[in-house]
Amino acid sequence: MQQSSLKSIIYDARLRGYFYQVFILGCLAFGLWWLIDNTVTNLADRGKTVGFGFLTENAGFQISSTLGTWLFDYKVGQSSYLDVYFIGIANTFLVAVLGIAGATVLGFTVGIMRLSKNFIIRSFATVYIELLRNIPLLLQLFFWYFAVLRALPSKRDKIEIIPDVVAMNITGLYLPAPVIEPGFIYSVIAFVIAIIITLVMKSWAQKRQFETGQRFPVLWTALGLIIGLTMLTFWITGSPMNWSYPEFKMTGAILRRGFQSGSGMVLVPEMLAVWLALTLYTAAFIAEIVRAGILAVAKGQTEAAYSIGMRPGMTLRLIIIPQALRVIIPPLTSQYLNLTKNSSLAVAIAYPELVSIFAGTALNQVGKEIEMIFMMMMVYLTFSVATAAFMNWFNARVKLVER
Amino acid sequence: MKKLTAAMVAVAGVAFATSASAATLDDVKAKGHIQCGVSQGLPGFSNADDAGKWTGLDVDLCRAVAAAVFGDANAVKFTPLSAKQRFTAIASGEVDILSRNTTWTMTRDTQLGLNFAGVNYYDGQGMMVPTSLGVTSATELDGANICTNTGTTTELNITDFFRANGMSFNLVAFEKADEVVAAYDAGRCDVYTTDRSGLAAQRGKLTAPDAHMVLSEIISKEPLGPVVRQGDDQWFNIVRWSLNAMINAEEMGITSENVNATKYNDVTPGVARLVGKEGNFGEELGLSNDWAYNIISQVGNYAESYEANVTPLGLARGVNALWSDGGILYAAPIR
Numbered sequence: 120m121q122q123s124s125l126k127s128i129i130y131d132a133r134l135r136g137y138f139y140q141v142f143i144l145g146c147l148a149f150g151l152w153w154l155i156d157n158t159v160t161n162l163a164d165r166g167k168t169v170g171f172g173f174l175t176e177n178a179g180f181q182i183s184s185t186l187g188t189w190l191f192d193y194k195v196g197q198s199s200y201l202d203v204y205f206i207g208i209a210n211t212f213l214v215a216v217l218g219i220a221g222a223t224v225l226g227f228t229v230g231i232m233r234l235s236k237n238f239i240i241r242s243f244a245t246v247y248i249e250l251l252r253n254i255p256l257l258l259q260l261f262f263w264y265f266a267v268l269r270a271l272p273s274k275r276d277k278i279e280i281i282p283d284v285v286a287m288n289i290t291g292l293y294l295p296a297p298v299i300e301p302g303f304i305y306s307v308i309a310f311v312i313a314i315i316i317t318l319v320m321k322s323w324a325q326k327r328q329f330e331t332g333q334r335f336p337v338l339w340t341a342l343g344l345i346i347g348l349t350m351l352t353f354w355i356t357g358s359p360m361n362w363s364y365p366e367f368k369m370t371g372a373i374l375r376r377g378f379q380s381g382s383g384m385v386l387v388p389e390m391l392a393v394w395l396a397l398t399l400y401t402a403a404f405i406a407e408i409v410r411a412g413i414l415a416v417a418k419g420q421t422e423a424a425y426s427i428g429m430r431p432g433m434t435l436r437l438i439i440i441p442q443a444l445r446v447i448i449p450p451l452t453s454q455y456l457n458l459t460k461n462s463s464l465a466v467a468i469a470y471p472e473l474v475s476i477f478a479g480t481a482l483n484q485v486g487k488e489i490e491m492i493f494m495m496m497m498v499y500l501t502f503s504v505a506t507a508a509f510m511n512w513f514n515a516r517v518k519l520v521e522r
Numbered sequence: 523m524k525k526l527t528a529a530m531v532a533v534a535g536v537a538f539a540t541s542a543s544a545a546t547l548d549d550v551k552a553k554g555h556i557q558c559g560v561s562q563g564l565p566g567f568s569n570a571d572d573a574g575k576w577t578g579l580d581v582d583l584c585r586a587v588a589a590a591v592f593g594d595a596n597a598v599k600f601t602p603l604s605a606k607q608r609f610t611a612i613a614s615g616e617v618d619i620l621s622r623n624t625t626w627t628m629t630r631d632t633q634l635g636l637n638f639a640g641v642n643y644y645d646g647q648g649m650m651v652p653t654s655l656g657v658t659s660a661t662e663l664d665g666a667n668i669c670t671n672t673g674t675t676t677e678l679n680i681t682d683f684f685r686a687n688g689m690s691f692n693l694v695a696f697e698k699a700d701e702v703v704a705a706y707d708a709g710r711c712d713v714y715t716t717d718r719s720g721l722a723a724q725r726g727k728l729t730a731p732d733a734h735m736v737l738s739e740i741i742s743k744e745p746l747g748p749v750v751r752q753g754d755d756q757w758f759n760i761v762r763w764s765l766n767a768m769i770n771a772e773e774m775g776i777t778s779e780n781v782n783a784t785k786y787n788d789v790t791p792g793v794a795r796l797v798g799k800e801g802n803f804g805e806e807l808g809l810s811n812d813w814a815y816n817i818i819s820q821v822g823n824y825a826e827s828y829e830a831n832v833t834p835l836g837l838a839r840g841v842n843a844l845w846s847d848g849g850i851l852y853a854a855p856i857r
């Protein structure tokens with residue numbers, strides 16, 4: 120009796136399962152404790168303390184003018200290390216978002232070109248993909264950065280892209296900057312309202328089309344509404360926004376010549392090169408994903424579409440892409456995550472993103488490795504989780520509805 | 523991505539290094555070599571040739587420590603580090619000595635868990651500009667674009683200098699020195715700033731070195747020296763006294779050429795102590811008594827190292843001459 124009950128305990132699959140789980144949990148907890156204990160002892164040995172107090176200290180180094188320094192109004196000796204953290208996040212976020220947008224558009228284009236019937240277009244896409252995918256990103260970054268630098272005129276010279284409005288030289292791309300005045304908020308509100316109306320209108324039009332078969336020009340009405348309503352509000356409230364144009368001087372002290380800081384907006388060449396490199400590199404991977412996705416849609420679908428008289432463009436847009444998206448989205452998500460993480464290579468060419476200024480320059484000044492690397496990891500984790508969550512949501516929307 | 527991973531590995535290093543790693547000397551002896559953190563290529567201080575052989579003033583310091591510990595100046599392996607990586611590398615135990623033109627500052631000494639074992643080169647920060655700008659003084663630099671290395675004192679000094687003089691500037695800070703030089707060369711910046719020794723060393727990498735000039739202003743004090751982890755006094759002493767031995771040898775006129783003859787013939791007590799004929803200074807350090815003899819015979823004295831490495835850059839001894847020759851190099855006596 121005793122014997123057999125013991126036996127039944129040992130051989131009870133469920134109990135055994137619990138035992139293993141508790142055992143592994145115990146190992147994990149021990150490992151974690153060991154790591155933390157070790158860290159604390161090692162830090163104490165070297166007379167180092169742990170804490171986040173450094174975040175309120177003032178940072179004593181200059182950061183090159185970028186979106187981040189503008190958003191957080193960075194001033195040497197007055198701004199804190201926490202500001203440096205936020206500036207880093209803003210700059211990382213900027214290239215990541217621009218890169219994702221650029222790489223998606225370019226990647227889809229090249230992916231579709233790769234399937235073209237035209238030999239030249241198809242070969243161009245193939246060469247593009249093979250070349251860009253197989254050269255390390257860091258080399259491409261250097262290539263574009265120094266190519267951009269070498270191609271541009273000096274600081275005291277410029278190429279006009281739109282005379283007096285957009286111009287470029289080795290210090291960056293200069294654009295007009297919006298100067299917002301009080302009252303501008305009403306135009307923003309009008310814009311949001313117009314979008315809400317558009318969404319309501321769209322579902323109404325869809326319902327009507329289902330029921331009556333009548334189509335409604337949603338696109339044109341929406342455009343008219345969004346632009347019209349916003350512009351009207353803007354005009355009624357007395358145009359509460361001005362433009363600050365880049366100012367260029369050719370006289371005065373030699374180092375003071377060129378574009379004047381405080382006028383217009385500048386995109387530094389470091390940022391342009393990072394954006395370019397991330398876009399071109401990631402687009403090559405996205406192109407392959409898109410091609411695979413399109414090829415995964417059965418050929419019968421195309422034939423069926425043609426047989427009911429759809430034109431190729433329409434077939435691609437309405438039949439192929441929606442089905443291909445199901446295959447495309449999961450690997451596309453991981454490319455987006457890669458792009459975001461790859462943006463940390465930008466430190467090599469002096470673009471002040473998170474890894475460069477916070478986990479680099481600032482870390483070097485205050486030496487709080489554990490705290491700062493932890494803070495940096497949290498940012499990438501948040502970016503990743505947010506991107507993945509959005510893409511999962513999107514994936515669920517385009518998923519084939521099985522009936 | 524690679525950078526990210528490297529940073530995390532370094533942090534993991536702090537976490538995983540067993541807490542009993544206080545005795546660097548034992549670790550080093552068990553490994554059979556010294557791991558020495560150097561720059562990624564700064565001629566005269568630490569630079570690898572095509573065959574991967576490292577030379578320079580900072581490299582010689584690590585070789586001296588190896589000679590003292592192992593009696594073999596070649597028992598060293600080098601880890602090239604960017605300015606930004608260096609302190610994490612030494613703090614996490616990835617390297618045993620950091621000998622990488624590193625400025626001794628109070629923050630670094632007190633807040634990073636590190637100790638400076640001495641000064642092997644007294645430097646100061648300078649600025650280089652293209653001669654064609656027609657600028658002759660640093661006070662004319664208002665509005666300049668300035669290229670430099672990230673994670674350095676340079677970054678802070680230049681900011682201080684411009685603030686103190688009420689001038690504006692834009693800083694473009696790269697991780698690696700080669701990119702700083704390339705960007706400056708391409709015209710991204712009006713000014714290249716770093717330690718004056720660095721300017722002299724990097725100048726040769728420009729397409730037209732003669733088209734640039736170094737401004738006369740020296741805007742900071744940069745005492746450069748070897749760094750060890752805090753909390754290991756024995757290792758700290760070994761590094762400090764290896765450097766002192768090289769400087770004392772120069773003062774006594776002992777070179778790699780004459781050290782053998784000296785060891786047998788010279789009866790001056792100071793010399794006898796240095797070469798290990800008298801006293802047991804080596805054993806007190808945990809080494810053998812011919813530790814300094816090995817340094818001098820295999821690496822040479824400070825002057826020999828300086829002349830082989832730094833003089834070719836066109837940098838005269840200046841303040842780095844011995845105190846007895848009008849400089850400020852002054853090593854505590856071995857007694």
Ligand SMILES: N[C@@H](CCC(=O)N[C@@H](CS)C(=O)NCC(=O)O)C(=O)O
Pocket residue numbers: 561562563564603604605623624625671673674675676697698699700716717719720721744746
């Ligand atoms: N002495 C300064 C600057 C050291 C520094 O990194 N200088 C640069 C420019 S001379 C350098 O050594 N570069 C060589 C490399 O990056 O490997 C410090 O300790 O912060």
